Amino acid sequence: MSKIILTGDRPTGKLHIGHYAGSIRKRLELQNTDFDKMYVMIADSQALTDNFSNPSKVRDNVMEVALDYLSCGIDPKKVTIFVQSMIPELTEYTFYFLNLVTLSRLERNPTVKSELKQKEFETSIPVGFLCYPVSQAADITLFEANLIPVGDDQLPMIEQTNEIVRKFNSLYGDTLKECEAVLPENEKSFRLPGIDGKNKMSKSLGNCIYLADDSKTVYEKVMKMYTDPNHINVNDPGQIEGNVVFIYLDVFANDSHFEKYLPEFKNLNELKEAYQKGGVGDVKIKKFLYNVLEELLTPIREKRQELENNLDYVYDVLKEGSKEARVVAKENLKKLKHAIKIDYFD
Secondary structure, three states: OOOEEEEEEOOOOOOEHHHHHHHHHHHHHHOOOOOOEEEEEEOHHHHOOOOOOOHHHHHHHHHHHHHHHHHHOOOOOOOEEEEHHHOOHHHHHHHHHHHHOOHHHHHHOHHHHHHHHHHOOOOOOOHHHHOHHHHHHHHHHHOOOOEEEOOHHHHHHHHHHHHHHHHHHHHHOOOOOOOEEEOOOOHHHOOOEOOOOOOEOOOOOOOOOEOOOOHHHHHHHHHOOOOOOOOOOOOOOOOOOOOHHHHHHHHHOOHHHHHHHOOOOOOHHHHHHHHHHOOOOHHHHHHHHHHHHHHHHHHHHHHHHHHHOOHHHHHHHHHHHHHHHHHHHHHHHHHHHHHHOOOOOO
């Protein structure tokens, strides 16, 4: 069985460390494994479903997301990076799939329900937004992808995709492939909270540390992080649960970081125990986290600056990747139309 990987992001802003922890780190690992094909999509068409009145926001951020991908180490020699709207076959796939899904099923999708509540559309829900799980099913099946790196919030989308696949195959014959989610190994990477500790890290909520943030900005954001409100004095016992700094350390810190930046502790477990007993201040753990994040972000930042001086290269990566993806899309659309028996002139 072929091993085809597809993943992507909506270009509504620069990517943040939540994206890195939840998906990019896994993509970097996967691109160095044995696979038949790997696609990384910039989902600009999907981004328009709730940014239709502000297309410039989406257009401007296509390059920002591409810069983030390449800065992190996504390699266009190994991976096909493409722009969703440059593949019109995806729109046709989506159109046919709409016949296989009921309105009530879309409204029951937990991810859609959660996002509708956050967007506050009330009674003015754009049909395109409500139907974006169908669009995602088209993205996956058009490229015959069977491994989808996602966060756990996207599991309902994978379930819905497989429902559509089974419905299609039951009607038109065994044509489409089911897929499975590839989750981060570290469960705390699934939904990295924002620096405020109140919500998942989100561009729209302004509680992010961006991959492109400069060192000073990262420091300021880390120092503002929510910890334990009752840990007022250094000697007070501290709470680990819900403490954003420790959640980030769970995701990003390893033993070598302690050796370099906090040698009085061997590992994170020792630091947690000391904090819970009392005697470790919030400033100390925040400075440690800052050093950990800087080790990750500095090379990304430097690569981004280099790429920003060579935007023609970034543009060519997107253009050539989209061309390559389009060739596959045309061939697979032929198969789909043949199954539906609407390939009249072939």
